[in-house]
Amino acid sequence: MISLTINGQTLEVPENTTVLKAAEQIGIVIPTLCYHKDLTPYGGCRLCSVDIQGMRLPATACTMPVSPGMVVQTESPALTRYRRTILELLLVRFYDAGYTRNGTQEPELDTQFAHWVRHYGIDMKSAMAKKPFRQIDSDPNPFIWVDKNKCIMCTRCVRACAEVQGRFVWTQAYRGYELRIVAGSDTTMLQARCESCGACVAHCPTGALDNKLSVKLGAPDRTVATICPYCGVGCQLYLNVKDDVPGGRILSVSSNAKAPVNGDHLCVKGRYGYDFIQSAGRLKQPRVRQYLLDGTPRPASGGPWVDVDWDTALDIVARGLNAARDKYGSDSIGLLTSGKLLNEENYLMNKLARQVLGTNNIDCSVHINRSTTVDGLNTSFGLAAMSNSMDDIARKASSIFLIGSNITENHPVFGSKIRQAVLRRKVKLIVASPVFFNIEEYAALALRYKRGSEAALLNGLMHIIWKNGWEDKKFIEERTQGFEEFKAALDQYPVDRVSQLTNVSAEALNQAAELMAHNRPMAVIWGSDITPLVSGVNNVMDLANLQMLMGNLGISGGGVAPLRSQNNSQGACDMGGHPSVYSGYQLVTDKYAHKKFETAWGTALPTRPGLTAAEMIAAADRGSLKALFVLGENLWSEETGAFVRRSLANCEFVVLCEVLSSEVSHHADVCLPGVSFAENTGTFTNTERRIQLVRQAIQSQGDSRPAWQIISGLAQRLLAPGSRPVSPEAAYAGWAYGNTREIMNEIAALTPIYAGVSHERLEKGDCLMWPVYSVAESGSPILYASNFPLGKGRFIPSKG
């Protein structure tokens, strides 16, 4: 620790602290412009100049490291004079055309720059340039607004692009008074390979870079912190809301340095993909097919749609599902829940299927295409989740093996963290993929394998590791089982054969294994590209094998990291959106769990695991599944579209709950309008098991309703006829939920890994990563530190 004095106050700070950060600790504010806490200090604007005893000239607080006995003065008449001169000089080359005010009389820009101009008593209007000297709105990027009349050359955009997104779009060109910030070699941003993440906008202190979609919309009335609805990274974002229409409308999205996962960073989807919330395509009214109102048989085409009220719609759904159950049995009904919905809603779907309808036919519909991570990891370790947090991987891994994921597009914010790990920590990144993904630009080695040869590739790598004695013998001995049989299987993968099977040269294979061996710990990350229906389980188990072989589990910087494709894929599975488990991976076949839920829900529950999503679709095609309730998902996809369409057409009764109309609605009998994340309150669980609060920002659009209200309304109607006996005394038999907070309390009561989770804790700011066994715990960023849920990890030889 180093002791120094700032403005007469003595304090102690760690070595290498800057004067600025030291001053911050005791609440002394030093004016800054080019400084941003996430970026390398630059020392360009000179606004933070302070006097340091013994130094001939003032020094910039943002770059000056503290030294023992240093005496700092942050304010003096001379310093004030210099700062005012600096701001006046900046204003000489600054012009604000006033468009951000949206015609209102708001006096000045609300930017960091404007703040300091005001603070030093300068009138911006009279001090700034008299006319624009550069084109306003000078870049055709669809999301980012560029007005270089407001640029003060602080280079925060340049550093943000390099140090946050790792894309190097912005740079400085020319020199002296002609210096300007340009994209690429003075091209457009997109030509300079901009990914439109908006990091530069978030870091701009003047409004020279702004959000094109909202730049002229004026200031919001309020800001709501919530979670991004796109991928499994789970970025926190801020919805800026204007209350000039009933229920409010969303002006823009912004980021905040305080966000736990992403800080000030977001990707193009999270930051700019919010127009769907209030798009004209939103379903705003429940609708049913005409024949359901008429009581006539279903026409082949389904017949015309009729808008109805909620009671009518829910009555029809309840009638239809009850009819199917009464006629064909509980297992003739399938429920597809969604990684787009809240944890609370997924839990209710699991309860609806098992308690109300009496079937285990529940799955995430996204699993029609990719299901296998859960099954693979469950088999190897007994738990299906990312073992180490994203932050831990980015900060601590020495090497990263990334396979089958276009991470910079599908999980962009995590992708940029990996780019930074390579740039800053020289992490060795090995990318394996049948096609080029742009993360490869950061790879120490790229393995371009033949599609479908993942098993050979992984076993080949393990073969080299084992033959060279690079495996972690102690870990294998103490923490795993089945290594002997596994070794025998590995023997089938000598490097020459693997090279033939994969089209990867023996040299590259050896090099990859060597990188893995000499840069420990290694984290393994995979995406949905290697988890297809048939071979996916094997691939996942092989990745688990690889990490057990290397002893990269239960330690910081290691682990397995399946990237969940949807924002709440993890939560949907956690909540029992799976045919064989209740919430918290409690097996339906486990006597104790079964009994527990029967008691809690007050009814007899099915004991056999249900159908997976893919099996449901197949069953519908065969005709054994008669009714399908699909919540918030678009089942249609490139690969399986035709098959899904045929199966749905074969179902007698298809109920859909959607936000926007999808392909599937052609085959539905009832369409219920759900709400987007911006209209709902509850929780999402991200890919690293982090449970985060989603907060309602605006009122539901039209007559749409949150899914939890739809499900509970439906459940009450389904139970009303009494054909399914439920004991009302049971603790959690009822469906009268006032809000999602109550649902989470029920989840916590029945789900050990969520036992300590509550909205109150999240509201308070607790960071929770399951398992959270009690309210005293916050969970763990690293799993398997001492043992696996199965006790020992299982080596499972690849089949084939």
Next chain:
Amino acid sequence: MKVIRSMVLVSVDEASLQLGAQEVFRTFLDEIEAFGLSNQIAVTTIRDVGMHSDLPLVIVYPDAAVYGPVKVEDVHAIVEEHLYKGNIVPSLLAMMSELGPDVSWMRRRRGAMPVQKRVVLERAGIVDPESIEDYIVYDGFQALGKALTQMTPSQVIAEVDKSGLQGRGGAGFPTGRKWSFVASTPGFPKYVICNADESEPGTFKDRLILEGDPFSIIEAMTIAGYAINAQEGYIYIRGEYPLAYRRIENAILQAEQHGLLGDHIFGTDFSFHIHPHAGAGAYICGEETALIESLEGKRGMPRARPPYPTTFGLFGQPTVVNNVETLANIGPILRNGPVWYRELGSPKSTGTKVYTILGNVNFTGLIEVPMGITLREVIDIYGKGMKNDKKLKLVQTGGSSGTIAPASLQDTPMDFDSFRNAGVSLGSGALLVCDEDTCVVDLAKVILRFFRNECCGKCTPCRIGTLRLYEIVSQISEGHASLADLELMSKISEAMSEVSNCGLGQTASTALLDILKYFRAEIEAHIVDHICQAGVCPISMPSPEPDLVP
């Protein structure tokens, strides 16, 4: 043709005049005429010599002999003995104890003149710069051999430290101390960088060394490498010096072929490699941290300091950055020893200094003289007088970033300390001599335009300050300014010199501030009366198109 080899200065302050200085002056003219020396010896007066009891004083340059009190009858002896025969007359010299500080320094000045005392330029023009054999014949690589075989690295540093050598790039930082900083900083690798990006306008001393004696730089860098335990050296050569680059490249090649550079130099365990690098035309890359950034392949912009290059230099490693002229002193120091070196120059600023003389003098070019001579000597002896016998108005010392010394400061000794005390910078050693036809507003405009163009743009005060100052000075020259603009200029200059990131911004307004200090009346004449005395500014030009009466 008049070739001044000696100068006589007679003190003409109030006290001296009362004691007959005028008679003494007149007698000197007569005697010099009588000896037929009028073409070789200039006689002039010096107004301000300070308080002495030996007045009137007579100072004879270049020997810096101070006689006093001089009476009319002493003049004959001085002219005959000293000026004609070349022997100082000890009996007539002023008592050291009687001299005030303004003059007494001259007594401590050593070294024979006017023959240039060449240390740095000792071989330039004498050896074949492309032949290592020639260099070796002229004592080349003796110093390196001595260092590697007879001295420890710390002994090398101690010798340099004892010599009192100060960096010749402008700041005058003690070289020995810089080396010992880097030597004692933990970390490996360490680097030696030779700053050969000589881009100060009017300065070309480094170029002459690089082109005329390239091996001396190779040898000195290798010695520096040995002293600080570095194995790699970079020499960053100004891009506009292609011949210097070729010669350095050739010198590296030949030295490597002779085992004097590369692995196991002189058969010892010490290895050192030098890589030449050509600059790309940016003035700012002469700033050492910008140079380092540029060497690393980045945009040449100065870093924030601290950390200094001695701890965080090239690729983040401890690095010595030395100017070409500084390095050229290393060989002679090691060969002849620090005591010999200290004999040159003045006690606090040792050695010689290479100056480039420019402007309105009869001879422009390079001179190497001991530290501590005066501007007057430089102009009248080495510069062979003002061109067309015009009057000296001012000298800008140290290049564009240097200070303005008005004629009244021409008897201040030129060494680091004396200049610093007088508010003058020695800088790179460029001396721009301006006569009475120079307009200070025009001069300021030229200087500020240069900085406006060469500023890297990193920091606010410099980027926009140089632009604003240039605009205001242009307005003055056009007659569109007000007196309030002078205050604005002072305010901007103050912020620039106090809070700019690097030396460029801190010194860009130096000349302007000096001009405001010494020549304010002339500037106000531009603003208030729309008069440019020198007739240079647009304000004084007749309007190209007279108003036509319709």
